[in-house]
Amino acid sequence: MLNVSLIIPTCNRSTSLQRLLQSIDTLLVPSTVCAEIIVVDNGSVDETPRILAERSNLDRIVAFYGLTETRKGKASALNRGIAAAKGNVLLIVDDDVVLEAHRRNGFDALQGRVLPGVDPDGNPAEKTKLSEYNIPYVDHGREICEIWGLNGTNMSFKREVIEKIGGFDSRLGPGAAGFSEDTEFSIRIRQAGFKIGYTPHAIVYHELNPGRYGRQYNRDVEYRKGLSRSIYRNDSTLFRVIPDLFANCMRYCLYRLTGRTQKAYKTEGRVMKCWGYLVGQLRPKPNFKV
Numbered sequence: 001m002l003n004v005s006l007i008i009p010t011c012n013r014s015t016s017l018q019r020l021l022q023s024i025d026t027l028l029v030p031s032t033v034c035a036e037i038i039v040v041d042n043g044s045v046d047e048t049p050r051i052l053a054e055r056s057n058l059d060r061i062v063a064f065y066g067l068t069e070t071r072k073g074k075a076s077a078l079n080r081g082i083a084a085a086k087g088n089v090l091l092i093v094d095d096d097v098v099l100e101a102h103r104r105n106g107f108d109a110l111q112g113r114v115l116p117g118v119d120p121d122g123n124p125a126e127k128t129k130l131s132e133y134n135i136p137y138v139d140h141g142r143e144i145c146e147i148w149g150l151n152g153t154n155m156s157f158k159r160e161v162i163e164k165i166g167g168f169d170s171r172l173g174p175g176a177a178g179f180s181e182d183t184e185f186s187i188r189i190r191q192a193g194f195k196i197g198y199t200p201h202a203i204v205y206h207e208l209n210p211g212r213y214g215r216q217y218n219r220d221v222e223y224r225k226g227l228s229r230s231i232y233r234n235d236s237t238l239f240r241v242i243p244d245l246f247a248n249c250m251r252y253c254l255y256r257l258t259g260r261t262q263k264a265y266k267t268e269g270r271v272m273k274c275w276g277y278l279v280g281q282l283r284p285k286p287n288f289k290v
Helices: 014-025 048-056 074-084 127-133 159-165 181-191 215-232 237-257 261-282
Strands: 002-010 033-041 063-068 089-093 097-101 109-116 145-147 154-158 196-206
Touching (some): 002 014, 014 033, 014 048, 014 097, 033 048, 048 063, 074 089, 127 261, 154 196, 159 181, 215 261, 237 261
Parallel strands (some): 002 089, 033 063, 109 196
Antiparallel strands (some): 089 154, 109 154, 145 196
């Protein structure tokens, strides 16, 4: 019997959460799997508490638990869900994705596909402009393989991983520094000797949000990624960060002059990430907290 705990952190995304829960309702759970769903509300002031209360009162084959975490930040919400989970495999998805499937394999931690979904009007993404939607995109092909890191939008791991390395760093992620709780977690997974795998069979579709489109949002996101990175990494300012900043500034100017807009878009993000890292190094670092 495989015991699976599906953990969903959420905050003020009641419409997206409702779509995700409806997609989960369509999944067929094999008789060899015992599953539970844990949604952790991280201080929502929209319809989320009502949705969770209604779901908790329904009689379902798959157990459903709506929890609350008062400490702000996605990492704190994840740690709350992990503490309550009973499964020996913990599956984590964001509240703005739609889940299709998940299959078991032999890795200690598992990354599934993250593909573009549709916008609120039902329109799909344009394949030539995927980067401009500013959503996670993970697709390593059609074969199971070993990879280096996890994206928190669609990942799972065995309970032994948590027991050995602890939970997520609450300094990072949405609601705190903004990003990288999954990246830092991946680093500790590998340092502990565990293996991270990729499977094309575990798929989520990330909804397209027009509020995320465009250069300004991308600039802000990459800057916050740089701030987050400065908390858990110690890259050399003189020999790595400043040379990377200078090189990416030069590339950005070249791409703009030659009309290579997609490359310019991505490189501008790299410039902002380097700048965010430099700014973060000047700030006092918060204490690590799981």
